[in-house]
Amino acid sequence: MRLRSTLTVSFRALRRNVLRSLLTALGIIVGVGAVIAMVSIGNGAKSVVEAQIASLGENVLLVFSGSFNQGGARSGAFGAGTLTVEDAEAIKREVTTVIGVSPEVRTSAQILANGLNWSTQILGEGADYLSIRVWPLSDGVMFSEADVRSVGKVCVIGQTIATQLFPEGSAVGQTLRIKAQPFKVVGILAAKGLSVQGQDQDDLVIVPYTSAMRRVSKQTMLRSISVQASSPDTMTLAQNDIVALLRQRHRTAEGSDDFTVRSQVEIAQAATATADTMTGLLGAVAGVSLIVGGIGIMNIMLVSVTERTREIGIRLAVGAHGREIQLQFLTESIVLSVLGGSIGILAGIGASELVSHLKGWPTLVSPTAVVIAFFFSAAVGMIFGYYPARKASLLDPIDALRYE
Amino acid sequence: MSAVVKLEDIHRIYDSGEVKVHAVRGVTLELHKGEFMAVMGASGSGKSTLMNTLGCLDRPTSGRYLLDGVDIAGLDRNELADLRNEKLGFVFQGFNLLARTTALENVELPMLYGRRRISHRDMQERAEHCLEIVGLADRADHFPSQLSGGQQQRVAIARALANNPQVLLADEPTGNLDSKTAIEVMGVFQKLNAEGITIVMVTHELDIAHYCRRNLIMRDGKVVSDIAVTDRLIADEELRKLREAETAAKLTA
Numbered sequence: 001m002r003l004r005s006t007l008t009v010s011f012r013a014l015r016r017n018v019l020r021s022l023l024t025a026l027g028i029i030v031g032v033g034a035v036i037a038m039v040s041i042g043n044g045a046k047s048v049v050e051a052q053i054a055s056l057g058e059n060v061l062l063v064f065s066g067s068f069n070q071g072g073a074r075s076g077a078f079g080a081g082t083l084t085v086e087d088a089e090a091i092k093r094e095v096t097t098v099i100g101v102s103p104e105v106r107t108s109a110q111i112l113a114n115g116l117n118w119s120t121q122i123l124g125e126g127a128d129y130l131s132i133r134v135w136p137l138s139d140g141v142m143f144s145e146a147d148v149r150s151v152g153k154v155c156v157i158g159q160t161i162a163t164q165l166f167p168e169g170s171a172v173g174q175t176l177r178i179k180a181q182p183f184k185v186v187g188i189l190a191a192k193g194l195s196v197q198g199q200d201q202d203d204l205v206i207v208p209y210t211s212a213m214r215r216v217s218k219q220t221m222l223r224s225i226s227v228q229a230s231s232p233d234t235m236t237l238a239q240n241d242i243v244a245l246l247r248q249r250h251r252t253a254e255g256s257d258d259f260t261v262r263s264q265v266e267i268a269q270a271a272t273a274t275a276d277t278m279t280g281l282l283g284a285v286a287g288v289s290l291i292v293g294g295i296g297i298m299n300i301m302l303v304s305v306t307e308r309t310r311e312i313g314i315r316l317a318v319g320a321h322g323r324e325i326q327l328q329f330l331t332e333s334i335v336l337s338v339l340g341g342s343i344g345i346l347a348g349i350g351a352s353e354l355v356s357h358l359k360g361w362p363t364l365v366s367p368t369a370v371v372i373a374f375f376f377s378a379a380v381g382m383i384f385g386y387y388p389a390r391k392a393s394l395l396d397p398i399d400a401l402r403y404e
Numbered sequence: 405m406s407a408v409v410k411l412e413d414i415h416r417i418y419d420s421g422e423v424k425v426h427a428v429r430g431v432t433l434e435l436h437k438g439e440f441m442a443v444m445g446a447s448g449s450g451k452s453t454l455m456n457t458l459g460c461l462d463r464p465t466s467g468r469y470l471l472d473g474v475d476i477a478g479l480d481r482n483e484l485a486d487l488r489n490e491k492l493g494f495v496f497q498g499f500n501l502l503a504r505t506t507a508l509e510n511v512e513l514p515m516l517y518g519r520r521r522i523s524h525r526d527m528q529e530r531a532e533h534c535l536e537i538v539g540l541a542d543r544a545d546h547f548p549s550q551l552s553g554g555q556q557q558r559v560a561i562a563r564a565l566a567n568n569p570q571v572l573l574a575d576e577p578t579g580n581l582d583s584k585t586a587i588e589v590m591g592v593f594q595k596l597n598a599e600g601i602t603i604v605m606v607t608h609e610l611d612i613a614h615y616c617r618r619n620l621i622m623r624d625g626k627v628v629s630d631i632a633v634t635d636r637l638i639a640d641e642e643l644r645k646l647r648e649a650e651t652a653a654k655l656t657a
Contacts, residue, residue, distance in 0.1 A: 016503070016505065318513055318517060319488050322481065401496070
């Protein structure tokens with residue numbers, strides 16, 4: 001088969017009517033562009049959520065009071081506290097696969113220092129908290145177990161607090177007042193920046209949970225317990241053990257638990273499940289538009305074949321084989337769809353970059369999606385171009401030459 | 405010298421269900437190299453069918469056709485296509501050039517379908533050469549829409565020459581041209597014939613037929629007359645006469 005000539009012939013034919021070629025390819029361009037853009041934006045959103053979940057720490061299990069339905073809706077969670085400090089201590093004591101436990105209480109309060117005041121969030125945590133969260137310090141140290149046991153008036157502050165209340169010099173060693181009680185700053189947290197929801201993660205003060213419960217907010221129940229498992233492999237075991245232990249302690253049974261234990265992975269999955277569904281749906285819709293683009297190609301190729309009946313007659317008269325005519329039109333169809341696919345890929349990347357830029361969402365162009373889209377558009381050209389090409393190849397030269 | 409074209413008792417019957425049309429009823433003829441034959445006849449005389457048979461575009465219902473010694477009966481569709489590509493050149497009444505394609509690319513067309521691979525440069529050279537023969541070397545990059553009817557037909561003739569054919573088949577080549585341009589085109593044919601190219605032309609115009617060397621007349625599917633042209637017209641002379649007449653008219657008008 002004279003491949004080089006066929007390509008030459010096909011390109012010349014497409015070149016003859018550039019506008020029509022472009023309009024025909026438009027369906028594919030839009031279809032592929034849409035698929036790439038949707039998948040990229042979806043992947044970007046997913047990666048942000050995953051990063052957020054990952055920033056929860058390493059091998060983390062979260063225990064919180066209240067029940068939590070499967071969709072991730074928070075009804076009654078963190079509500080009427082049912083978790084106690086004793087629960088946390090029991091977990092630390094009895095579940096062997098657990099290497100760190102941090103009971104948590106939360107409140108907001110106004111803090112004062114250097115004559116300045118600031119309203120912020122006060123987290124009461126255990127001494128293990130920073131290692132569970134894998135949150136480094138930029139200065140100073142974390143408070144110790146001893147501080148927790150002695151209900152110490154010590155705290156670790158976020159970068160925002162440090163810059164707002166202690167603009168001069170290091171905040172470490174200085175004092176701030178929470179609810180008229182002096183707390184010594186022993187450490188400053190490394191910056192984390194804004195969360196995906198737009199909250200300032202550096203705007204907080206961490207004190208021992210005992211101090212928070214006794215001195216700051218007078219709570220008796222815990223909001224949640226952060227637990228760190230020894231390794232990714234032991235997480236399931238740890239999760240099951242914690243559930244069993246708490247059921248025993250709270251005298252509840254499956255289905256009527258007043259607490260929930262979620263692993264980091266499950267939280268991530270729940271959060272990304274919606275994103276996945278959305279991406280899948282959008283991708284499917286874009287895929288449909290790709291099919292429509294293919295039908296558009298077939299339509300135009302059929303019209304083209306009819307229009308060029310005379311031309312086909314000349315080619316046959318001059319010595320073209322039926323197969324070559326078929327190959328010529330099939331090539332035209334494939335060239336159109338592949339060109340359209342390539343432009344579509346570029347357009348899709350461009351569109352997702354634009355969305356990134358305008359909305360501040362990250363996008364992740366997936367190479368897999370690009371490769372699949374490329375081959376898919378080639379396939380569309382092949383499938384939808386076949387029938388018109390075959391029709392062209394079966395023309396009788398005499399009839400074709402006589403065609404008006 | 406053996407015949408380039410040999411037809412032996414050719415019959416062609418069209419059977420389109422209802423009516424059987426016996427278009428060609430037993431034609432036997434020979435064509436030798438260098439001949440210049442005109443096939444004439446009224447509508448329905450079978451001349452188009454005969455041309456289609458000669459052009460290997462249609463198979464006879466019965467009879468034998470030998471083109472340059474090759475019996476076409478044993479050839480399949482693709483082999484016939486190759487035969488057309490290598491041995492024949494076609495010129496049509498409606499020129500049938502590819503639109504929005506340069507004259508040069510139009511002439512290259514038969515070479516693209518040749519069995520032998522020709523390099524891009526060789527193709528271009530040969531195409532330019534063919535355009536030179538018909539006197540259009542300076543219009544190689546023009547599109548058909550930029551050429552007059554006569555020029556388009558000459559490009560078509562150049563295309564027919566691309567693969568150095570044995571026989572040039574022309575179907576009413578001057579049908580769409582005015583009388584002066586028609587003579588110019590006949591001049592090209594005569595020039596080619598003088599260089600040894602065999603030409604078969606269908607025409608219904610008597611004066612055009614007189615530019616050829618042999619006249620075949622068909623009626624009802626049979627050859628009723630096959631004679632050599634006696635009072636042959638020479639294109640160059642006729643053009644000169646025409647120019648003189650025009651000048652004379654301008655002088656007196």
